[in-house]
Amino acid sequence: MVTAVKRLSLSKEQMSLLLGCGVRFFLSAALTGSTVAGGYQPFALGFAAAAGTGAAGGAALAGCLVGAALFLEFADALRFLAAAVLIFAAATAFDGTRPARSPLFTPLLSVFLFLCVHFIYLFQSFRFWDNLFPCLAAAVLTGVSARLYTLLLRQEGNRQLTLLYVSVTLLTSVAGLALPGGISPGRAAVCCLLLYTAYQQGMGIGAAAGICTGLAMDLCSGADTLFYAAAYGLSGLLAGLRSRCGRGSAAGLSALAALLLSAIWQDTPSLLAETLLGCTVFLFLPGKLFSGKRVQEKEDVTLLDRLRLQLKESSAALRDLYDSFSRNSAPTENPAIIFDRAAESTCRGCALCDLCWQKEYTSTFNAMNDATPFLLERGRALPKDFPPHFSSRCIHFPELLTSINGELSAFLLRRQYRLQMEETRRSAQGQYAQLSDLLASTASHLGQAAPAFGAAPSWRVGAVLSPKEGESVSGDSISSFETSQGRFCMLLSDGMGTGEAARRESSMTLRLMERFLKAGIDPEAALKTLNSALSLRSSDTGSFTTIDLFILEGDQGAVYKYGAAPSYVKRGGRVQRITGGCLPAGLHSQPAPPDSSHFPLEDGCFVVQISDGVADAGHDEWLLNLLAGFPGSDPQLLANAIVAQVRKQGQMSDDCAVQVLYLSSAGEKKEV
Structure with missing residues (x-):
């Protein structure tokens, strides 16, 4: 079974590697067709530099070779491939070195090697100064492309802008293809992408993206003017200005920008038609593509929702960390190593070895x-x-x-x-x-919101604490309170031993538990957390405490126990004993949930908590009879009667704690 899993994992890795190499091969081949003024291919060289070394870089280099064979003349292909091979070789030579880890290393290296190759051809030409500016511009585009393509391949930075750059550079290779009437589908697609970016990112980024896109289009078309830079820059500016409105407003302003530029440059009639085509496609894009701030505003994600999500993600991260401990258990050492090492040092040079x-x-x-x-x-x-x-x-x-x-x-x-x-x-x-x-x-x-339980019954509480004979302080502690979530809680804790030391342990346990419950934390989660904390504390102090928790929510009761004495529920003349088998809190080496019981309650019920100094499950017949025969409705009288019976039997050899709850449909809530 283990071998099969490993083979499946290896197959997925191979498939991912082949897919990545295939993407780099086809992108580099397609980008070779994007030629700027002067006959340079900066986008393909930038992509080859970003692809890096190894199989991925080799696939990009192979794509450059195929693209050169398909799109370029022999002389142009020769200088292009020379630069591509040098970039790949230099990247391989510097791979793993400290300079290569700098984010500017790859762009600067690609610019340097581009100039090294193309300056040789530039010096041999008869029009050096005329060709210098296109060469420098192509070198800059090579470095910019290397940086942006690196961000895209590593999935870093603003992915929407890097994807826009890749799309525009790819579309420049088909921008020269035109439909009847001179309309270019490639430029129409560029208009749609630019409008989408400006609408999502706003006015500033829209204008900058438009200018850069237009410059790339002007360079690839070989025009002497900056027509597309002006047109796309104005279009991105106006579309981003209306990014807070509907898509129709942004598309209308983009078309208006094209109309103005077409009126100024009379010889570009296709710009308006291409912009209108791009705006039409933009208006029909599915709404799920607009996953930025606009959709989030419509979803009205509140701070409370984000906080809830953050807590859930933190919980999942801690759970994964918990699972990682289970997967990485330390191996045990074989005792045979004792003799192996002893023989290595003693027997190696012996004649009888x-x-x-x-x-x-x-x-x-x-x-x-x-x-x-x-x-x-x-x-x-x-x-x-x-x-x-x-x-x-x-x-x-x-x-x-x-x-x-x-x-x-x-x-x-x-x-x-x-x-x-x-x-x-x-x-x-x-x-x-x-x-x-x-x-x-x-x-x-x-x-x-707190759950609606209907008309909750009123309650009254009675309690008695009695120290062990000879002690002035009881080591047991009790507490009762109501939380803001509508829960009524009763707590009883019995510290190890007697006297002041036991009282400190039990009162600290109740104080921490009360804070957890008042904060609205689920009772079982709060108890497990407190138990784990007390386990760490007991490793230093050697102490432990029992925890007995009763919770009333509407007409439903629940009891949770860590090593606590039995609890009792009295309904008329019937008495139910509730016990548990968990160890006290602080004695669990592994996370352990508490014993829990849930049951309905009605008017006239008593719920009784005791410590082990009163009775235990094996010697509580007298207590069961006392509870069954108690005729009154005063919880304090019942608590006093229980402690009095303990004294009468001469069993005050330990601290005694009794806490009694009585439910009634009339009367005020009262704690005694």
């Missing part, structure tokens, strides 16, 4: 294998751990025994270190899992 490790290899192996359990149990090797036939045959047995003990000590230290690291790793893994759950819970409840 061939006898022990070749002729009698099985006997030697069994002797050391039989001694391994004694070594690991005792932490030290003794002569009696090895059989007499081996110890009597070994002429360097004392030295071998010393070497084995040294390697054994190092092995045990490494194992102890790995165990400590594994414990730290599990602890960190649990923390990441709890943080992920906490963020996910917060995100799911963010901005949600």
Whole structure:
């Protein structure tokens, strides 16, 4: 199964490499057809420079060769291919070096090599000064193209502008093809792309993109004027000016710009028709292409929605980090390495080395294998751990025994270190899992209104804390409160031991839990997070606490427990015991959810929380009888009766805590 997965992954990588090479081959071949004034191909050379080295660069170089054969005369193809080969060779030579990591290295290198090749031809011409400006302009275009194509291939920068540049440079190769009436489909497509960019990016970028696009078109057409630079620059400026309005307004202003320029330059009748064709295509583009700020404004994404999304993404990132710990468990070290290293240092120069490790290899192996359990149990090797036939045959047995003990000590230290690291790793893994759950819970409840439970019953609470005999302070802590989400909560925590130290632990636990719940965090996520934090704390202090949480939402009750004593629900003369099997908070080495129970409640119900100093699930018959026979409706009287019965039975050998909730449809909410 593992082998099949690896083959599938390798096949996808090969397919991705072939696809990338194919794209570079066809783009470089197509860009070769874009020729600017002077007969230069700066766009193809810039793309070859951006393609880099290796198979991708080789594919781009092959595309240049095919494009030169299809589009260029022999002399032009020769100087073009000479520059392309030099750029590829130089990129390969500098690959991996520190200068090559600079973002300006590739553009400057391509400009330098372009000038090196073409200046040779320039000096041989009879019109040096006339051809100098077109050569310099083509060199600059080569460097700019190398930079922009690099951003596109690496998926960096403003992808919309880089895609516009690639599209325009590709369309310049077919700009000379015209329909009847002199209309060029390539220039019409350029008008559509420019209008789309200006509408999405605004007035400034629209004007700049229009001017650059027009300059490229003027250079490729060989015109003596900057007609297209002026026309496209004005069109981008006006279209970007109306980017906050509908597409029709932007298209209308673009057509107006073409109309004005056509009136000024009388000999360019095709500009208006090409612009109108481009505007028509722009108006029929699907709305999903306009994924920038305009669509976001219509979606009315609120700050709360963005915050919820950010919390969910953070939760997913922490969950992935948690999963990565599970995939990368440290391998265990084989104890055989002890003997391997000891034999390497002791037996290599021994005269009996061939006898022990070749002729009698099985006997030697069994002797050391039989001694391994004694070594690991005792932490030290003794002569009696090895059989007499081996110890009597070994002429360097004392030295071998010393070497084995040294390697054994190092092995045990490494194992102890790995165990400590594994414990730290599990602890960190649990923390990441709890943080992920906490963020996910917060995100799911963010901005949600409190659920409507109908007419919630009123409640009254009674409570008693009684310390152990001989102590002045109870180690148990209780708390009851109502959250802004409409939940009523009762908490009881029993700290390890008795007295002031136990009280500090239990009260700290309740204080942290209360803050979590009042912040609107889901109870189970809050408990798991607190349990993980207490696990780290218990590794230093050795202490732990129980947590008993009851939550009332409308007429539904829920109980969550970490090592807590039973809780009881009294409905008339019937009593339900609710227990749990989880360890107390702080004793879990792995993330563990609390025990939980959910049940409906009605008027006249009692919910009773106790600590283990009152009773446990094996000795609570007296408490079940007391609850079943209690006739009143005062929770404080019931709590007092329970503690009084504990004293009567002489069981005050531990701290006692009792908290009682009574539900009623009438009366005010009251905590005692």
